[in-house]
Amino acid sequence: MLLAIDCGNTNTVFSIWDGETFLATWRTSTDWQRTADQYFVWLSTLMGARKMDVQITEVIISSTVPRVVFNLRVLADRYFNCRPLVVGKPECHLPVPPRVDPGTAVGPDRLVNTVGAFDRHGGNLIVVDFGTATTADVVDDDGAYVGGVIAPGVNVSLEAFHMAAAALPHVDVSRPDKVIGTNTVACMQSGAFWGYIGLVKEITARIKAERGRAMKVIGTGGLASLFAQGDTLFDAIEDDLTMHGLTVIHEYNKDNE
Secondary structure, eight states: OEEEEEEOSSEEEEEEEOSSSEEEEEEEEOOTTOOHHHHHHHHHHHHHHTTOOOOOOEEEEEESOHHHHHHHHHHHHHHHOSOOEETTSTTSOOSSOOOOSTTOOOOHHHHHHHHHHHHHHOSSEEEEEESSEEEEEEEOTTSOEEEEEEEEOHHHHHHHHHHHOTTSOOOOOOOOSOSSOSSHHHHHHHHHHHHHHHHHHHHHHHHHHHHTSOOEEEEEETTHHHHHTTSOOOSEEOTTHHHHHHHHHHHHHHHTO
16 A cells, blocks of 8 residues: 655645555644654554554655655654655656756645646646645646746735734635625635635736646645635646645656666
């Protein structure tokens, strides 16, 4: 069995893949101080609650938080007796290398999303990921990552707004009933919701114009479904895009050992 791990700035996702489907997926907060032993106890407890009797023999990791990788490597070595593949490291190969400026380090999550999206939808894509940052990644016709856009994430923006303006409350992201808010919370929710819809529409339109071709827009990340309610932003929404990309990269490396 393969354990696929996607470590983001806010959350870390663990999924068990049997070669055909994900048997289980769990999410925890990202904490660089969490030890390999703590990860194993947490995973074992969850697997026991599901009465899962599986043997993990392979591990692949994508992490935007470098300090977390060490303990995840120890987890794989100590408890699963394997050397994990780590996206972005020289020993982990991609089906098509990224084409960006020399010396540029591309976030592993963006590379994995590119691979997963190309596997499911082919080339000429814009992958919009609503995470700690809101990113738009461009996938060429052969599946190569060729650049993109990074903007502050929705929740990060709202938290910064709250921190910078003491009189403004912390609000959750939701679709408001009306554009024109009649109280402070409604005004802030409208600004966040419709503001980010405008951001995504403008960025994707400009990417398409710059590329000069038809492109599909794929939404992913926890808030993709919410923002899809406000407009026709996406041609498809993929909730498990990153985890799928990890399985594709793992299989590619196995086939090319």
